[in-house]
Each structure stands twice: as structure tokens, then as C-alpha cells.
Amino acid sequence: xxxxxxxxxxxxxxxxxxxxxxxxxxxxxxxxxxxxxxxxxxxxxxxxxxxxxxxxxxxxxxxxxxxxxxxxxxxxxxxxxxxxxxxxxxxxxxxxxxxxxxxxxxxxxxxxxxxxxxxxxxxxxxxxxxxxxxxxxxxxxxxxxxxxxxxxxxxxxxxxxxxxxxxxxxxxxxxxxxxxxxxxxxxxxxxxxxxxxxxxxxxxxxxxxxxxxxxxxxxxxxxxxxxxxxxxxxxxxxxxxxxxxxxxxxxxxxxxxxxxxxxxxxxxxxxxxxxxxxxxxxxxxxxxxxxxxxxxxxxxxxxxxxxxxxxxxxxxxxxxxxxxxxxxxxxxxxxxxxxxxxxxxxxxxxxxxxxxxxxxxxxxxx
Amino acid sequence: xxxxxxxxxxxxxxxxxxxxxxxxxxxxxxxxxxxxxxxxxxxxxxxxxxxxxxxxxxxxxxxxxxxxxxxxxxxxxxxxxxxxxxxxxxxxxxxxxxxxxx
Ligand SMILES: Cc1cc2nc3c(=O)[nH]c(=O)nc-3n(C[C@H](O)[C@H](O)[C@H](O)COP(=O)(O)OP(=O)(O)OC[C@H]3O[C@@H](n4cnc5c(N)ncnc54)[C@H](O)[C@@H]3O)c2cc1C
Ligand code: FES
Numbered sequence: 001x002x003x004x005x006x007x008x009x010x011x012x013x014x015x016x017x018x019x020x021x022x023x024x025x026x027x028x029x030x031x032x033x034x035x036x037x038x039x040x041x042x043x044x045x046x047x048x049x050x051x052x053x054x055x056x057x058x059x060x061x062x063x064x065x066x067x068x069x070x071x072x073x074x075x076x077x078x079x080x081x082x083x084x085x086x087x088x089x090x091x092x093x094x095x096x097x098x099x100x101x102x103x104x105x106x107x108x109x110x111x112x113x114x115x116x117x118x119x120x121x122x123x124x125x126x127x128x129x130x131x132x133x134x135x136x137x138x139x140x141x142x143x144x145x146x147x148x149x150x151x152x153x154x155x156x157x158x159x160x161x162x163x164x165x166x167x168x169x170x171x172x173x174x175x176x177x178x179x180x181x182x183x184x185x186x187x188x189x190x191x192x193x194x195x196x197x198x199x200x201x202x203x204x205x206x207x208x209x210x211x212x213x214x215x216x217x218x219x220x221x222x223x224x225x226x227x228x229x230x231x232x233x234x235x236x237x238x239x240x241x242x243x244x245x246x247x248x249x250x251x252x253x254x255x256x257x258x259x260x261x262x263x264x265x266x267x268x269x270x271x272x273x274x275x276x277x278x279x280x281x282x283x284x285x286x287x288x289x290x291x292x293x294x295x296x297x298x299x300x301x302x303x304x305x306x307x308x309x310x311x312x313x314x315x316x317x318x319x320x321x322x323x324x325x326x327x328x329x330x331x332x333x334x335x336x337x338x339x340x341x342x343x344x345x346x347x348x349x350x351x352x353x354x355x356x357x358x359x360x361x362x363x364x365x366x
Numbered sequence: 367x368x369x370x371x372x373x374x375x376x377x378x379x380x381x382x383x384x385x386x387x388x389x390x391x392x393x394x395x396x397x398x399x400x401x402x403x404x405x406x407x408x409x410x411x412x413x414x415x416x417x418x419x420x421x422x423x424x425x426x427x428x429x430x431x432x433x434x435x436x437x438x439x440x441x442x443x444x445x446x447x448x449x450x451x452x453x454x455x456x457x458x459x460x461x462x463x464x465x466x467x468x
Binding site: 034035036046060117118120127128129130131132133135136137139140141142143144145146147148149150170171172173214215216217242243 | 367368369370371372373374375378396399400402403406407411412413421422423424425426427428429430431434448449451
């Protein structure tokens, strides 16, 4: 059976950052990703990132992806078109390589960085062709330069809904309205201001009642919601559109962590179930680490830092760096992570993450 | 619908066009794009009908997880078209056509 020091599942910002740290320290690293292109979510993001300079704010997502990839390629083997479908005891990682061959690789350490998947919203007509996740719309227009329709209705006013709406306009499409069930816009004010300037009406306290169309989307009946999130009778109105994009949050992809026997915990504001881990990003299964959106849906910048932590810790456990040097590096990463997890939007994430880590510490102490 | 001009992305003109056969008709596609993207560019959103109720489905997740976008490709059924790139001469067919009464 093939062997590797470290197998990383997922070549997004978290996985690639882990590969760079561990690979540079001398560990033999294999990164596996089911996509044809590495970079995870980054390659469909054409906007300039927010955050601080250390975190590449102002740089476009796909440029960050290119940069990370250039750093990772010399120090890791990146296996694309390959899906990890199981992790057996003894860290035997089973995958379908190149879409066809079954292969099992035994690793000394495993880093799970599979990211998150978008949430579904069910309403009459939600299975009709043209109702898509906002991420799918983003891939179509920013990677393949195809718009699903000329006129699109967006559901959800978090950063994803706001950014993708703006990108639809950049691609030459029209967003007829952006609906938000809550009384307030969910995402950052700067993004909301940008889309208001682009002339997109943001309808808070509104949702889709049903989709119109037989073979594909032709429009939607939208309705206002009262304080108890119930439809206000008589407020129904028709909005014509050829597609509906859904941006109502993401859920960590925990299947592999679950299969590997990692203890999971439920934290709603981080996206739901996620693996318990300690300060080293090590899960409750010794030698299996997790990083990025998989351990709570945040941002690419925090995903990269978590990946770095996992990469350093795994290399340390394998003896590629001594404890003193590793502690110093990890402290630097933590400092940046704390910076990211501050302010109005960040501090609750820090609080939630600390709860997860406390559970992990207790587990490892027993 | 193709995005013709984009303020950030470069023009598609340099990407070669290949031909694929969809339900017996030759259609253009851009090299390297997914089958679902090629069909969407032609304005086709409906990719299949469900087996039991024949209701139409198209791309939902776009990342290979939901299987709403499956079609028969070169004789192989249930191929996820959102994550399968086009290839010149590829034969793509709609599954569970309602007229077959499946
Ligand atoms: C519209 C939008 C805008 C955003 N804007 C910003 C921003 O401005 N700033 C910011 O910091 N963040 C932003 N983000 C968030 C950021 O993109 C994510 O937080 C980040 O990509 C998470 O990184 P990750 O490595 O954990 O996961 P991902 O990037 O999702 O990568 C996971 C990878 O794992 C692979 N994978 C999953 N399962 C398997 C398996 N079983 N086998 C093999 N491979 C597998 C996937 O194919 C994928 O490539 C934005 C996100 C969206 C959707
Ligand atoms: S659209 Fe979900 S698998 Fe293709």
C-alpha cells in the first residue's frame, strides 16, 4: 500500500496552506481534491477580499488561489479529480483517483479540509430548473462566463448573497430583487451599499411563496413577512425572473470526520455540526486534524490560518520541527487569527471557536 | 447565456470551441467548461426528468453533490454534468424522457 506522511483532503485555502507549512518543514504531503482545479472556493471569487493587509485584503480571490498554489506545488503532491470516500482505522485513506481508479493510501497524519456545502431552501417550485445555489451561479458566471438567465432573483442578504448579486450585474445580468426574511441585512454594510448603488432593490422581511413556470423558472410570487415570520395576507406580488439564486448559508462537510470517528458538536452560528478540535486543530481522533470551513464556516483568511496551524502541528508530531520552534510559529498564527476574529462580526466567532477548542482540550486532557 | 464583456475576466475568444452532440444535435462548447455550463450558455436549464414523476431538473449545487444535473454521457448513465468537462465529439443525452413513460 502507498504511504504518505500527511494526507490532506481538500485543496482549498485551508488544505493548501496546511500543505505549504508541512511540506516546507520536510514532511511528505499528498493533497487530494475532487475538483479538476485546485483552490476550492477561491477560483470563483473575482472580488477584492476584505480584511487586513496581512490577510491579502484588496487582492482578488482567484489571485490568492494562484499564489497559494504556486507555494504549495513545490512541496506537495496535488492529486486532482480524486474523491476521498472513506477513512478507515490506521488512517487508511480510500479514494477514487482520476475519477476511476480505487486507491488506498496509508498516512501517518490526516488533515481534513473539505470545506462546506450550501444550504437548501424548500418552497413550492424549488426543484424547478433555474433555482440554483448562489455558489453554482457564481461558478457558472465567474469560471465559465455563463449566466443562467438575464434576470435573476436572489434570496439571502449575507455576504454571499450580496457579493454574488453584484457579480451578476458585473457579468451583464440583472438582479430584479434581493429577498431577506429577516428584518435586517445579514452581510457587511459596504457590500450592501454597493448593490444598492447598482440599483438592486433589497426587500427585507420578504420571501418566495412559490415559483412560476412549468419546465423552468419564469418568475416568483414573493410575499412580505410579519414579526412572527408569517406571510402578510394580500402582500403577494409577482417578480419576473429566469433564475433564482439561493444564498442562505453553508454547512460544514463533516461526513469524513464522522466516518473517521471524530466527535462532532453542534454550533448553529458556525453552520451546524462540526468536529471538536484543540488548539492544534487536532480532532478527538489522534492524528486526524481539521481546518477551514469544515470546522465552522468563516472566511478564506481564517481558513488559511487554521490550515497553517494544522500543517505545523502535524509536522511537529512527525518530528519535522521541534516543540519550541513550532510553539513560536503557532503563536504567530494565533495572533493573526485573533485579529481576524475581532470586531462586530468576528468576536462572536472567536467566542464560538473557543467553546469548540475548550471541548477539544478537555478531551485530550482525559 | 454567454457573458460577452466582463470588467474583470478576460475575453472567452481565445478559448477554442469544440462540438458536442446533445440529444442528436451538434452544439458548440468552450474547451474545458462543464457540460452543464455549455448547455446553460445555449439557454438550456432543464437537464433531465426524474424517474418516477417526470418532473424537470437542472443544475442546483454546481459542485457535484446533489445529482440533479445528471445526464447520459457517451453511453454512461448518471454522469454529473456540472463537474464533467466537455470533450470534442462527446455524446450527451437527456435521461428519463417523459415520452418513454419511465
Ligand atoms: C460568494 C463568496 C464570497 C466570499 N468572499 C470572501 C472574502 O471576501 N474574504 C474571505 O476571507 N472569504 C470569503 N469567502 C469565504 C471563503 O471562500 C471560504 O471561507 C474558504 O474558501 C474556505 O476554505 P476551505 O479550504 O475550508 O474550503 P473550500 O475552499 O471549500 O475547499 C474545500 C475543497 O475540498 C474539496 N473536497 C471536499 N470534499 C472532498 C472529498 N471527499 N474528497 C476530495 N476533495 C474534497 C472541495 O472540492 C474543495 O476544493 C467567500 C465565500 C463565498 C461563497
Ligand atoms: S448540480 Fe448538483 S451534482 Fe451537479
